[in-house]
Amino acid sequence: MKPVSDRAEFAAAKASEPKKLFIKSFGCQMNVYDATRMADVLAPDGYEETAQIEQADLIVLNTCHIREKAAEKVFSELGKLRQLKEERQARGESTRIAVAGCVAQAEGAEILRKQRAVDLVVGPQNYHRLPDLVRESVARPVVDTEFPVEDKFDHLTAPSDEKIRERGVTAFLTVQEGCDKFCTFCVVPYTRGAEVSRPAAKIVAEAEILARAGVREITLLGQNVDAYHGMGEDGAIWSLARLLRRLAQIEGILRLRFTTSHPNDMTDDLIEAFADLPALMPFLHLPVQSGSDAILEAMNRRHSAQDYIRLIEKIRRARPDLALSSDFIVGFPGEADADFKATLDLISEVGFASSFSFKYSPRPGTPGADLPDQVDEAVKTERLYRLQDLVERQRQQFNASLVGQVTPVLFEKPGRHNGQVAGKSPYLQPVQIDGSAELIGRQVPVEIVRCGSNSLFGRLVETGSEGAA
Numbered sequence: 001m002k003p004v005s006d007r008a009e010f011a012a013a014k015a016s017e018p019k020k021l022f023i024k025s026f027g028c029q030m031n032v033y034d035a036t037r038m039a040d041v042l043a044p045d046g047y048e049e050t051a052q053i054e055q056a057d058l059i060v061l062n063t064c065h066i067r068e069k070a071a072e073k074v075f076s077e078l079g080k081l082r083q084l085k086e087e088r089q090a091r092g093e094s095t096r097i098a099v100a101g102c103v104a105q106a107e108g109a110e111i112l113r114k115q116r117a118v119d120l121v122v123g124p125q126n127y128h129r130l131p132d133l134v135r136e137s138v139a140r141p142v143v144d145t146e147f148p149v150e151d152k153f154d155h156l157t158a159p160s161d162e163k164i165r166e167r168g169v170t171a172f173l174t175v176q177e178g179c180d181k182f183c184t185f186c187v188v189p190y191t192r193g194a195e196v197s198r199p200a201a202k203i204v205a206e207a208e209i210l211a212r213a214g215v216r217e218i219t220l221l222g223q224n225v226d227a228y229h230g231m232g233e234d235g236a237i238w239s240l241a242r243l244l245r246r247l248a249q250i251e252g253i254l255r256l257r258f259t260t261s262h263p264n265d266m267t268d269d270l271i272e273a274f275a276d277l278p279a280l281m282p283f284l285h286l287p288v289q290s291g292s293d294a295i296l297e298a299m300n301r302r303h304s305a306q307d308y309i310r311l312i313e314k315i316r317r318a319r320p321d322l323a324l325s326s327d328f329i330v331g332f333p334g335e336a337d338a339d340f341k342a343t344l345d346l347i348s349e350v351g352f353a354s355s356f357s358f359k360y361s362p363r364p365g366t367p368g369a370d371l372p373d374q375v376d377e378a379v380k381t382e383r384l385y386r387l388q389d390l391v392e393r394q395r396q397q398f399n400a401s402l403v404g405q406v407t408p409v410l411f412e413k414p415g416r417h418n419g420q421v422a423g424k425s426p427y428l429q430p431v432q433i434d435g436s437a438e439l440i441g442r443q444v445p446v447e448i449v450r451c452g453s454n455s456l457f458g459r460l461v462e463t464g465s466e467g468a469a
């Protein structure tokens, strides 16, 4: 038997002491994924997640910098956390407060100056160093926003099967991070750095762990996911399509999705994957931002409205049951009424199943913030209202079009009422049926009988002697 040093014994004793961790995420799905990885990397140090923030020994705010409101929210949250920290201190309990995510990357040490209760600021590329940083922060506040040379993914702890099961039958998996596109409104190239693709073998291994523990649907994440070009298992560079084909072979994986894509990286092989990979869901989030060529150019999107429309036609030819969602920005500098009308026209022509829309928010350090002809707040508000009215009508119409149809549903959790079970359609619509919890983790055909404002309601379709399954 190996002798155990005092130090190792001490570390083991410390690690087994349970401590409570609370992570609050803002922003995009990548932050949701990062939160799981932060919890995983802190678990060996004895940190267990809690849903009760008042009990947390370590609170992580996983922040978003995309619009001014998102960034401001962080500081109002931090004000509340400072109070909580003081209350706990009065009871003799200590609390570490960490700021992670894109505001951490963008503002760094400035956060410590604005809010003294913060112990630790950590950028998205440094999460593998969290356990060390938390320990260091006991003595004094620490900031780590350097872009490290090592790959954080090589140092992040894998989750336990139990943890994966707790998180449910759908999972996110980051395959690509960062962005080289530099749209003139966007902070992401600054907060997440240059585009990097993870090697396929690492992604496959992570997907296999998830599938073995019961995950049935994986959404591949990247700020520019369709630009994925990672080292393949055969040593060649793989595209996203090649990666999807490989992941579809993993036993247990019933559904694959990917987000977010840029129109210019929707290559022919990716479009073909929609045609012949049944596991790839016929639902694509493809942000267009604007329908005006002048605005698209000022945004540095590098495609025209017609390019986008032609691309959609091509993808729909490959997968006729495909539905789309998109992001729109209203009130980008210089956007005249005619430009805005062009956006509404594009929406009417394409038809979206759902979408996200935002008022342009000038972000420090981005070229858009310095452009002349900033649009009045009142004009932005009015345009957003009109755009949302149109896309909401399209969404309702799309939902209603499912009624009477049979669609596969992957069941995820018990439903709202006893005896009900809830899942998602291929188009991410929530679906409720009367059925048993045994359906959770299975994909079965469901006839949609009614649609509410957000959910669809259905019943199991009998499939011969095996019954409902």
Ligand code: SAH
Pocket: 066, 067, 185, 186, 187, 188, 223, 224, 260, 261, 262, 287, 289, 327, 328, 329, 358, 359, 360, 361, 362, 363
């Ligand atoms: N990588 C994705 C989007 C990342 S940000 C893409 O290429 O489309 C998500 C969405 O936030 C963007 O699509 C855009 O619609 C919106 N957004 C980004 N910066 C913004 C800003 N400064 N003001 C308003 N909306 C913004």
Ligand code: SF4
Pocket: 179, 180, 181, 182, 183, 186, 187, 188, 189, 223, 224, 262
């Ligand atoms: Fe931002 Fe444009 Fe990159 Fe998307 S493609 S993350 S909008 S810079």
Ligand code: F3S
Pocket: 026, 027, 028, 029, 030, 031, 063, 064, 065, 066, 101, 102, 187, 188, 191, 192, 223
């Ligand atoms: Fe926000 Fe950063 Fe995501 S700015 S949208 S959390 S990449």
